[in-house]
Amino acid sequence: MDFKDLVLYRQSDRKYDENKIVEKEKINQCIEASRLAPSACNSQPWTFVVADDKTIVEQLSKAAANLGMNTFAKHCPVIIAIVMEKANFTAKIGGVMKDKDFPLIDIGFSASYFCLQAADLGLGTCVLGWFDEKKVKKILNIDDKKRVPLLITLGYSLAKTRQKIRKDENKMCKYNRYK
Ligand SMILES: Cc1cc2nc3c(=O)[nH]c(=O)nc-3n(C[C@H](O)[C@H](O)[C@H](O)COP(=O)(O)O)c2cc1C
Structure with missing residues (x-):
């Protein structure tokens, strides 16, 4: 896949194949891409906690599902928490x-590297910002004072590739003047 195809893919x-295990080498490749992401002053203010243990993933998915959001997380084999x-x-x-x-901007970069690397390996991801952070910290033994801005679900996707819904280019890019 060239870069444009990867971005579209x-x-x-x-929706994940919950029975298909994600190979450790592939997870490590995604982590490696995240590790190489840029950050302000090369600060790298992140720790990735990979949950691939069924019981822990189940607990995390429960912490992510609320008010009808993120119920799909229950069926994904791996969940990654990014600690700031x-x-x-x-x-x-x-x-x-x-x-x-x-740090928040840096984590956004690092998460996007993760997701793009995963896509390149034929894996599906979903970034989650909606979850019970307190519960996630408790499950993963993360100090209460730390923040967990994002979770990422990871697995072999059963979803078809969709068309992207995005603002028109002329609405999101200006040349030389904002107005
Ligand atoms: C910071 C952030 C938080 C997000 N939180 C959630 C979430 O909690 N649940 C969810 O289903 N999708 C979540 N998403 C995914 C967005 O809904 C999705 O990226 C957007 O609709 C564009 O669709 P696409 O990623 O399929 O191209 C999040 C994405 C980002 C970048």
Whole structure:
């Protein structure tokens, strides 16, 4: 797949083959792509916690399902939690001076590298922002003070590739002037 095809192929998959185990090497490749993602001042303020144990995945999926959202997570074989770590000194100072939440931005990059690498390996993912963070931290033994901005579901998708629904290019890109 060339890059454009990969970007079109990657989608939020919400139906997985729950009996098909995701190979450890493939998970490691996704982790490696995330590890190589850029971050402000190379701070890398993340830890990826991979849950592939059936009992833990089940508990996490319960923490993600609420008000009719994310019930599909119950049928995915792997869930990754991204823990936000402290930024390094320069990223912290830069963030304060420029009023920017660099760790959150960095985690977005790292998560997207994960999802694109997974797609390249024929795996499906869905980024989840909607979940009970307190429960997730308890299940994975993460300090209460830390934040978990995202979960990622991972598995072999049973969903068909959809057309992307996106704003028109002229609505999201301007040349030389915003207005
Ligand atoms: C930060 C973030 C949080 C998201 N949270 C959820 C979620 O909790 N549940 C869900 O089903 N999809 C979630 N999504 C997936 C988006 O709904 C999806 O990316 C968007 O609709 C575009 O569709 P596509 O990923 O299939 O191209 C999230 C995506 C991002 C980037």
